[in-house]
Amino acid sequence: MIVVHSFNNEEEGEDEDERLSLELVHRHDSRFVKDVDRVDVIKGFLSRDLSRNQRINEIIRRKNQGNNNRRKDIEMKSHDIEAQPQFQLPMLSGRDEKLGEYFVDVEVGTPGQRFWVIADTGNELTWFNCLNKGHKSNHGGGGHKHRRRSHKKKRTRTKSRSRSRTRTSKKKRRVGKTNNSSCDGVFCPHQSKTFQQVSCASKTCKEDLSSVFSLKYCPKDSDPCLYDISYTDGSAASGFFGTDTITVNLTDGSKGKLQNLTIGCTQSMANGSTFTENTGGILGLGMTKDSFVEKAAIAYGAKFSYCLVDHLSHKDVSSYLTFGTPKEKILTEMKKTELLIYQPFYGVNVIGVSIDDQMLKIPPKVWNFDTEGGMILDSGTSLGTLVVEAYDPIVGALEKSLANVKRVERDVGILDFCFDTEGFDESTVPRLAFHFAGGAKFEPPVKSYIIDVAPMVKCIGFVPINDTGASVIGNILQQNHLWEFDLAHNILGFAPSKCN
Template sequence: MFTVLLLFSLLLTTSTSHNIISYPHFQQLNVKQILTETKLNPTNTYKHLQHQKLNIATEASSPAKYKLKLVHRDKVPTFNTSHDHRTRFNARMQRDTKRVAALRRHLAAGKPTYAEEAFGSDVVSGMEQGSGEYFVRIGVGSPPRNQYVVIDSGSDIIWVQCEPCTQCYHQSDPVFNPADSSSYAGVSCASTVCSHVDNAGCHEGRCRYEVSYGDGSYTKGTLALETLTFGRTLIRNVAIGCGHHNQGMFVGAAGLLGLGSGPMSFVGQLGGQAGGTFSYCLVSRGIQSSGLLQFGREAVPVGAAWVPLIHNPRAQSFYYVGLSGLGVGGLRVPISEDVFKLSELGDGGVVMDTGTAVTRLPTAAYEAFRDAFIAQTTNLPRASGVSIFDTCYDLFGFVSVRVPTVSFYFSGGPILTLPARNFLIPVDDVGSFCFAFAPSSSGLSIIGNIQQEGIEISVDGANGFVGFGPNVC
């Protein structure tokens, strides 16, 4: 796990008819520390992770256990060398807007998408490296070639750019060459694996795949079975896309590791090896921190509070949760629970997504939530809106400020109270902070990765639950 430097705590409580919900109504936001982080060069963290060696020794059935690091793209500035936080922020918001638009189009179309041991990978931030926000470093092939791939809880396919590359974008590592791997095997058109791929094609007896991400990004190529290496764990015969035609906002990463709930995702393919369970802890924007991605039931934190997953037949890849309300400063905001419900037709609902940065809420809910926050921050000097944010503050010269708590009320009782830095974020390096939520013109709500940072989150797809760990990580 990585260290999160916080002067406040994350509290997750479950309410019952006999208990009074009790947690602090205000927190301290360490303005000085956060602004210091925005000015630091992320290259040192990137170099440290780039030079880490993968320990390749065991099969998935081995007793060895390994945790892998997650890295935010801000830490991998290979192709965007700007150290100006405002520039990075603007680029992130532009990517985020495209991501949300693509999700809405996908959901509106209603197209379906795709005795264990724990193992995992370090997760790195991918902000300067494409549309994905978080990267993990894995080995592809035999012998393994180290590659950064984007993790995406809203996608199913696993793919990497491959030689011969008719159309490829620039990535951090050399492009994977199947000819150099002894474990590479093309998938036949008649195979069951090929039948699981949407819009699968056939060329010279080999299964072809094509995935479009809605923002102009796409990957096309050959489906293959290959060995993937996660730390000391080898996973054989994983179906991956070998992309020979690729374009879009994935610049820097070699490809994508889909963590959705469909059969072609990495989680779906693991099946019994991981019990359909994985956990992650997304890196904070703190410059020296790294996150965690781990697979298997042993990755589940002790004392986690569990929220049922909600199945949407129109969007089988996505993880929907029941949200009943929002809170500010210990007070529940008067919003109808119906605003967050998934309709019988598959509209609306609340999706947890690692690929979206900023939490989106239906406009009526957002405005009530925002107004409640404004009413409890009259002591803070206001600033003009920035990008998609309409509620901002000028905290120049402050060392720390007192802010009200912000909470998610989940169906069934659990309450997730966010760390202050997960909802009041810097948009430049001189003291402008904004309330990190945005309105949505549709009925869809998305819990983004900014709000998930530093919280250990477990997904138990087999049993239909998502869990929130009791402590920051």
């Protein structure tokens, strides 16, 4: 069940020098934290990646089994796509919570309130930490007990099972305090002239938002549409839905506005590896109706792209999330393949995987969404996650090439193969390549799959998951490449880049 989105972009007069661009900041950028233990960072990556993969595959299974399995097109006619300036959002790396996301700086509301939020291609909902004087949520502190919709944990063939945490060990925290009038660090919808609450009695709440965990609880028609999301790692967020304006800086120096965007106001949270109480919010880059991506695509040419710098770099360098055609000389060198929109995820059709041009024996069903497989690109997953039938041959081939290195016993979560780098020559590592439909071949740099975990220690950076489910090309594998998502033609383009 692949959802096809039709963006008919026929605007020939669009100014290629004007884009919407956001700076991407990794969580471990020195602007957020000065010192970080690399082993703890990797352990955080692993914990979150496992939980996130369970969530991804739970969503895919639910869509395959339920009414959401129906094929739907999001039609964007040529007159819908406005020839406006493109925009870029800087994406920076953080260093504060040992997790692997990239952040962007956005303004929400009128007048704009600024926040650093996680840029997440695997999430369709954009939400913010929210303090609302006019509505007191019953979540997280007594009152009416709502049924929480959670992602059930499936047992995996990894060593992480003994380390899993239970939901009861987490304490839920109210975002903001009702006795505190300050809006510092939280979004205050009551101070926004353009915020509109979504009613719990509306079709939007009952049907359109059901995929992002809207609740059926509706004592009065005028009450807000509530949501309550929880994950097996203990992360949880609850609040209410509304619509508002997000303001972005355009590359021509002006301001652009995405109006009537559906957002969540999170009023209570519980810590976990998916997010913590310090998370400012999430910019949902998953592709669904009325999502941030759909709104931005209509306004800025039906394309978006990003390029991720090294996640462990200590340099204050930025990546950028761009809506519109990226201004890159390497576009002529870009390889292209079919982009599969599997709401809200972005999938690729994998033909096979090779090590030094030798194709590995991996069953084709592993890469097929219709047989509970597939491969997606996800900015919120750190490492590459592979189902066992792909993990074993890929990691096995890499281990053979490293037969002469000195293995080390180091507690780095579920990473099995780690070694001392004294005398190690990276050029001896065979080149890994993912072969996509149409002949495109993605070859990540060696440092993206033989990763640094501690001084003088490297590990093979793949995570084994269940026997079935979607595998993931995470942000470490994606780094040092420009990725372009052409939503008008369902094409994924990619090319090596320094991201500068």
